[in-house]
Amino acid sequence: MKSLQKYFPILIWGADYSRKTLANDVMVACIVTVMLIPQSLAYALLAGLPMQVGLYASMAPLILYAIFGTSRALAVGPVAVVSLMTAVAVANVATPGTPEYLTAAIALAVISGLMLLLMGFLRLGFLANFLSHPVISGFITASGIQIATGQLAPILGIKAHGESFVGIVHSMLPNLTNANLYTAVMGMVSLAFLFWSRKGLKPLLCWLGLSLRSADLAAKVGPVLTIAITTLVTWHFGLADYGVSIVGVVPDGLPRLSIPGFDADLWAALLVPALLIAVVGYVESVSVALTLAAKKRQRIDPDQELIALGAANIGAGLSGGFPVTGGLSRSVVNFEAGAETPAAGAFTALGIALAALLLTPLLFFLPKATLAAIIIVAVVSLVDLATFKQVWHYSKADGAAMASTIVMTLIQGVEVGLLVGVGVSIFLHLYKTSKPHVAVVGQIPGTMHFRNVERHQVVTSPDIVSLRVDASFYFPNARFLEDTINNAVAANPAVKHVILECPAVNTVDATALESLREINHRLRDGGITLHLSEVKGPIMDQLKRSTFLDELTGKVHLTQFDAVASIDPELARRTLAAE
Amino acid sequence: MKSLQKYFPILIWGADYSRKTLANDVMVACIVTVMLIPQSLAYALLAGLPMQVGLYASMAPLILYAIFGTSRALAVGPVAVVSLMTAVAVANVATPGTPEYLTAAIALAVISGLMLLLMGFLRLGFLANFLSHPVISGFITASGIQIATGQLAPILGIKAHGESFVGIVHSMLPNLTNANLYTAVMGMVSLAFLFWSRKGLKPLLCWLGLSLRSADLAAKVGPVLTIAITTLVTWHFGLADYGVSIVGVVPDGLPRLSIPGFDADLWAALLVPALLIAVVGYVESVSVALTLAAKKRQRIDPDQELIALGAANIGAGLSGGFPVTGGLSRSVVNFEAGAETPAAGAFTALGIALAALLLTPLLFFLPKATLAAIIIVAVVSLVDLATFKQVWHYSKADGAAMASTIVMTLIQGVEVGLLVGVGVSIFLHLYKTSKPHVAVVGQIPGTMHFRNVERHQVVTSPDIVSLRVDASFYFPNARFLEDTINNAVAANPAVKHVILECPAVNTVDATALESLREINHRLRDGGITLHLSEVKGPIMDQLKRSTFLDELTGKVHLTQFDAVASIDPELARRTLAAE
The missing domain is CATH 3.30.750.24 (STAS domain)
Structure with missing residues (x-):
């Protein structure tokens, strides 16, 4: 029974589940659902995938995490950095927009899920330790810069491609003159509103009489509001005819469960990116989980988290989704809204399912620029150069590892950046100990x-x-x-x-x-x-x-x-x- | 003056050079020359190069080491492991027997010489530390096995090729039935005589009245004796007509100094092997130098050794030779014969030059099987499985690093074996420290x-x-x-x-x-x-x-x-x- 509880933490909290907890969790799920819909769509766009795939990746994984996860507040689903890594990895083996591209993204979720499961069962969680704090922090900063830069293209209505910040800038510059005025205005206004809503909406809502906590949560609806308004404007003024790129038909309905075919060449090509996605996703997720658990003196079992995230990713793959992990912003919302058990996540999955069944027709006129604006606002908070200053001041070796991670990620892309960062950290450690005090x-x-x-x-x-x-x-x-x-x-x-x-x-x-x-x-x-x-x-x-x-x-x-x-x-x- | 002496140790010992030291060094040079000629020819064969290249690699490097080296007794020149690494590296970019093959071997000497120089000036000698004792020991053992196995082919008069022990065995097995009887008999007898001469010749010479020390040194002429006898036999009985492979025309004369052309693609392809050769050669050479210096309480400057070996390799390349380093067996002979200064090495170079001018016609009928037998006898002493037992008993992690170096070298060849060994040592160290006591x-x-x-x-x-x-x-x-x-x-x-x-x-x-x-x-x-x-x-x-x-x-x-x-x-x- 003890070991069954270890592998199925749901048995622990499920035993005490009361009607009061249920009511609370359902309320929390509503709030998180509203926040998760725009994010899911946006990160599908970032990964170069059809919009509905973002919704698919926000159902099964949440339910599986609720069963296997040890964090009470972690919310899994598509996140910015992992979506970027997915886009880069999949673009190496397939052309964006083709069915092969989707197949590869699904395979990537399954492979990294299997790797996480394996690491969990073999107690290989220590592998994640090799991503030192400066490397992961530098990597996330550089990824944030790269994502934000890449999303400037849909905001301006131009094309951009490239596997790194430098590549994206290089491909964007010659196209700047082709920017579409309507798209650009729509994108910029969305961006401005979203930035304002993060800081200005909460005081406004307080002033309108909401309690501080309610205002805090209500302010999170900024993205949904932006989607609603820009969709209405685009529909009403027929802006699609003026060159504003819209989402178009998003197939409604629930994902079909299916076991992806095994393609040895494809799997071999995806092994390294899948490992990197597994490790980066795990590190990001566990650090969020530990932070939130510490606030309520709860325990996280890092090895069980590997199993839970592994199950979540395999679930994502089998239900037509792409790689997922625990995200910071949504977990914080989940936590602050008062999620008491992982059941809140399962109810969120139901909310997303309802959205997939009912809301997709409403998204036809949603401008892609709006989604790009949502992504940019989400990722600028990842860019954290203050940490670099602190780290450099504390230790030149750690600073050098962080700087090389940032620079190599910006120049060569996420995979090279991450591997170089790990290599530099290890080398500098060995170098230091080779001439000890x-x-x-x-x-x-x-x-x-x-x-x-x-x-x-x-x-x-x-x-x-x-x-x-x-x-x-x-x-x-x-x-x-x-x-x-x-x-x-x-x-x-x-x-x-x-x-x-x-x-x-x-x-x-x-x-x-x-x-x-x-x-x-x-x-x-x-x-x-x-x-x-x-x-x-x-x-x-x-x-x-x-x-x-x-x-x-x-x-x-x-x-x-x-x-x-x-x-x-x-x-x-x-x-x-x-x- | 102090710093000039640091970079030119010849200024230190040259200042006190007396006629007595000169006489002594010349005597030592004669002994070492007799030993070095067969080795130089044999290792050229091992590296897949024309015989005279082995002689070329035993002139300029010795003189340059005498100027820059800090060891009084180290004898540089072609050695078994480095010759094997040269053969593997060069075979990847050119076909054996072609002029391109020779060009690549020369370029390899120049590149690894430049790398050693650079490491010397930038004080990067610590890079050699990453080759841990178990890894280098396992690597040398596996190389010895591979070399000895590969040389069984010329001894039997069959063909073999392959970059690893496993590859060589695989290519040799089907040809075993094609063995040439005359070659095999000649090879086996040479082998038996050489093995016997290592142990049995010395007591015999003592019994004949030589002093212990003279007998010890005279016993080193075994290879020369074997060459003389087998050459005479082959000539007298016309064994070349019965399929015994002979050396044939070895061009006489001294090497022409020339600066090899710079071919960016070739250099790029040789960078990694050149680095490995530089590091392995350096580690081997410095450990020999330190051992000998300790016996006479002399000092070795490891950074200056990088410069000296760099100069020696560049010198080898510019004079048509291939990569060299300090060899154990010849340095021990040099030391035991009483070499007092590096001038003994310079005189040895003169001896080799005389041989290149005068002796090459005599080598026409020398059977290749004899050279192969000389190589085998030289390398079997490298195979040291007792160390593995000790290391494994002392530390499972070190034992695992050593075992993986041996196994991967045997299966995948020298480069992969070495890199895997270094990788495994570093990984196991990090793993151990990740779960400290x-x-x-x-x-x-x-x-x-x-x-x-x-x-x-x-x-x-x-x-x-x-x-x-x-x-x-x-x-x-x-x-x-x-x-x-x-x-x-x-x-x-x-x-x-x-x-x-x-x-x-x-x-x-x-x-x-x-x-x-x-x-x-x-x-x-x-x-x-x-x-x-x-x-x-x-x-x-x-x-x-x-x-x-x-x-x-x-x-x-x-x-x-x-x-x-x-x-x-x-x-x-x-x-x-x-x-």
Whole structure:
């Protein structure tokens, strides 16, 4: 039962489900549905897919997440960054607008869903850790810039294509003179209204008498209002005849469940993008879920989240949708509207289904420029250059990883940008640890504690060099270790003992073991004894599996104080007694 | 002057060069020359190049290394593993036997020489550290197996091709029935004699009255003896007419210096193999140089070695040779014969030049099977599976990296094998640090020292959870850190203080900083104070560049003892006083 609850969290909250919770969840679902319809349509457009696919991707995934997910407030569905990644990945294997394009998008959802499931069952969630905070943050910023730039084209009524910001700008510039005046005016006004509605609508509604919380939620209807007004205007003035691009026929009805055919070539071509989408979607979703859960002291199970998102994506694929994940803005609305259980998500799915059945004919005259404006307003909040400044100030290495992610994403597109970012983070980490900080340490008077001679008032013995190497001993720094100890000894001809204080040594790999052996032999040949101190339990266990401890000329001491006291007991005790 | 000496070590030893040293170096050069001629011819064969190219690669590089190198005993020239890597790289861009093939091999020497120079000037020698001990050892073992297997073909008088052990075996098996009897007998006898001469010739020579040292050196003439005898036999019995493949015309004379034309496509195609050859050659050479230098307490400057090997390879390319590096066996002979300065290498180059001028006609009837036998005997000592057993016993991660290097090299060839090995080492390191060892620590009675509660008899306070995380805080383990602290607190409801003891924390990157912030906020919301202790200087400097220290609910203490004493002074002092 316990493990069944682990894999089906619905059994936990479903057991206590009351009529009151039901009423609350239904109310929340209405609000989220109104917000989700425009987003679903817009992100389908962003992914280069027919509008109804956006609605399809907002039904089955929500129900599946309600069954498997551990977050009470997460709302899954199409989101900006994943939609962009979908567009890029699918455009590589099919032409936009063709049935093959749709097939590939569906396959992408299924593949990344399967990968998430697999990662969940094999406990491979740690893979997501390789997307460091600066890389994911830089990636989202660059994606936001790219999406917003790309959507300027439908707002101006021109064509643009390209897999990166630079590519899009390059393809847009020569077309700027072909902008359609009616489209441009409609797009700009929508954009202005949407931006205003984010900040100005709430005070206005408060002033009109709504409570603060209601006003906050009602202000989220800005996009729906924009859709309604621009659709009416376009219909009334027949703007389609003046070159305003409209949505046209959106097939109504519910998606048909079907198992997509397996095409080995297609799947092979989509493997890498599917993995990237799975990991990026997961990281985005889990961080939203953790943030919201922390506010109510609820728990998120990251491994179960992999399974839930995997199920949601497979569900999206089987019901004709494209890749989905937990989105920030809609989850926040869900949370603030008071969603108490994931059932709110399931009811939202019902709301979307009703919309798909009844509302699609009303969308015929909806200008694509309006959807583009909705996307732009949604993504500008993703662009966060303040974080870059902070990160750069804190750590140049992290700043460099973030900058290269942003720059490479803008120039080469999402996949290259992400991979370069991960590569740069890993490389810079290895580079840093290959030249670690090394401190010569001495005893702080009055204590048994040893610290850097350059930072603290300490006592040292002329016979002894005590070194604290602030790194694990492993292959990138094994040779550095040899050089450091050789140089330290060469600089102190009087030295008879070298003590390596090892509290910072978390690993000694086979390469470093060879180096320690070499160091021990060379010091021995020079008449110098090598000691170790504060070697941690797991490291001792490992060293015992080699012959190093037998070869070691000195001893392994529990503490640095013990090591010094065993060589120069007089000095050690005098220093301890001093004030 | 100092810096001139740094870049031209010849100025250091050249200043004290005496007539006695000269006489000694010339004697050493004679011995090494006799050994180097067969090796040079054999490795040219291994690389798929005309024989004289092997001689060319043993002249200019030796002179250049004598000028720039810091090792007194290193002998550079063609070596087995690099010759194999050359053959594989060049066969990808040209057909063996064509002038384009030679051009590509020459370009490869120049490119990897330039890369080594660049790495020397930019102090990028640390790149070589990424080849961990298990990876390079596994790579050399697998290369040895591949080379020995490939050379069975000329010994049997059959054809074989393939870029990996598996490929070679696959191409050889169907041809086994075509083996040429005369070639096979000649090859097998040569092989048997060479193996015997390594072990049996020395005792025989001692028995004949030579001193131990002379016998040791004279035993190295085994290959020359084999060449002389098999050449005579082949000539006398006209074995070429019976299908024994012979070397034929080797053009005599010295190489013409020429600057190879720059072909952008060719260079682009050779970039990755050139880098791998540069790094592998450098690692092999430096480890030989360090081993020999340690025996005489001499110093090696690893950065200058990059420059010296770079110059040697560029010299090889400009004089019609192929990639070279410092070889183990010839350097050991050089060392044991008593080489006192790198001038011995320059004199060896003269010896090789004389051979190129005078001896090549004598090589006409030399059977290729003899050269193959020389190669096999040279490389079987590279195959070292005992190291694998040791490494696997010491560390499963290192063992896995070594095993995957060996297996992938055997299956996919040298380049894939090496890259997979490096990738696996890095991945396993990151994986290990993503789930670090965490110890709950307590005070050891009678000391100020804190250790793992599970390994030592320690005293703890019910109010305090003291955790020592044995890892740097960085992106692969940032989320693990959050989970660990959440779980530790959840398991101890009485806890009011969490102390993170940080002696093992060598970095806190931007991702981990975010996690620490989150941890601090969540503990604060639960009424728990977060303290840090034993944070190292460089980490404090970095944390001060963020707002974290202002947000921290507790304090940063110099020692873990101070931290506990500030919360529960009574307990800390009582424990310190206890025995």
